[in-house]
Amino acid sequence: MNIKLNRRAIFGTLTASTLALSLAACGGGGDESGDGASGEINASGASFPEAYYAAAIEGFAEVNPELNVTYNATGSSTGKSEFGEGLNDFAGSDSLVGDDDGVEAGSFQYLPTVAAPITVAYNLPNVEGIQIDQETLAGIFQGDITAWNDPAIAATNEGLELPETPITIARRSDGSGTTSNFTTFLDEATDTWTLGAGDEVSWPEGSIGGEKNTGVAQVLQQTEGAIGYIDLADAAEIGLVTASIENADGAFVAPTLEGATAALAGAEIAEDLSYNPLNATGADAYPITAPTYILIRTEYEDENVAAGVKEFVNYLLTDGQALAEGANFAPLPEELQTQALDALNATIAD
């Protein structure tokens, strides 16, 4: 009798956790029904196209609610390394796979999905429509030009009253495909850029890092005099002011979808479906137009996962493209879209 009572007392101390156990017991897996694939697809990677993928996932949930797609915007670098470790079913990346990304050559296929301008956004009250030429842009982002009323900036902005406000560089703190595309542009287009190109570069002292594109956006919102590079979708959603950038033809072009589409038209597509629309020629082409890719595996262990990835990516490349413009992304040109679909069908057989 006594023993029984006391035993209860001991279990009493554990009741809080036992409660959770009884709840956990009623858990269950996903149902398998319907015509399309079902189950779960986990993806992670680039934050640059997150606005488009999020819209597409919302749209896809209406087409096939049985297949749950999750896109975790971790940044391109994390996405690629998680792809290498087998943690995600496909990865999003704005930059190509490098040697130290942990992804085995031949284990993946690039599929371009959309493209979009990387805007150069800034926070200066009452100053709109700044025009920046390519060399000046390089000077600003490597810390050579430190104040907004610098003669180099003033030269292309006659009639604008530029304040003495010091320039604060807002950049990505995590490994990023947006950084890679932006620095690649500066590296290719200018002679004065010294920081190199890649997912991460060593930014000048005093620059402020933000996580993901949205983190950079927050820095831009909060810091007067800040200038940073960020995807058009987030810049537009938040209402950041963007600069017009000099393109290869010497024209100043504002970041718009038309500018991105014009840049895509001139881009050459490589055999692995990668392409480079940076600093494309054409009077209307926006110079910092970035591609974004997803990486799918050439071999999936689980047939259901393969079918799921195929169904969702197929949606991204076909019906989903209609959602791109609404989310401020440029859809693929028809030719590239066909090539991507062919590659998808060749990589994941039915």
Added chain:
Amino acid sequence: MTSLSSTPPDLTRRNLSWRRSLANRTSTLLIGLCVVLAAFPLFLVMWQVISRGGSSMSLDFLTEEIPRNYRTAGPGMGPAIVGTLFITGMAALIAIPIGVLGAVYLNEYGKNKPLARFIRTMADVMTGVPSIMMGLFIYVSYVIVIGEQIGFAGSLALACLMLPIVIRSTEEMLRLVPDELRQASAGLGARKWRTIMTVVLPSASSGITSGALLAIARAAGETAPIIVTVGLTYIYKPDLFYGQNTNLAAQIFRNASQPFAASQERAWGAALTLMGLVFLFTIISRIIASRFAIDKR
């Protein structure tokens, strides 16, 4: 009193010298001020969370799935609430029995043996280890090995975090049990294991419960290890061994770090929900502790 011949000394304040009286008043005032100062940020936090999170709070908010797009306004934290309960619950299931039994070893068997002293020191060190370390440890030793981010991985990370807290708090509680009780039990012929089961643990049960609860509350609010180990989901995942998961703390972090008004509102709502959950758990545990405390029976 009446039997005393001399008159009792006057102990009222009036009799104090002005210096002592002044010292007394200043100290009381200072102490009172400190209490107000200590409570001030606490109330400020509560007021902020309630006033900001209250507007998004509704039944829908507690039950709907999480919107797939940060930019979309609207309710939904249901999966994160379930995730918090299950992931933390599983962590408690792992950490509390191990921690309590470990503490029993330390206090009843190990005492000052080198092994016990070593474990005690390590437990102290572990309580100070940042939580992200536990997350990365589980990421490297479990997530990468099985090749999947699942809810259970988060439970493991939280369990690692809770274990040292449970061990140390339980040991302190066991130390408070008077030796006379153990000796009495032994005197009645009980073996050591029975003494521990029927005398020591029940006497300390209320303190052990509150220690365990502190650990649970801390784990429920952990963000970093969850983000590394469990991934992300928008839908209900009651099965910790299938698919990626999420919890309230991770959702607060994700939504708050977005520049969109819709997601920031959801973050405040999630913060209020988490605060409510921890509050609820505290009350439940108090009830349990008082119900099973030995002196109340």
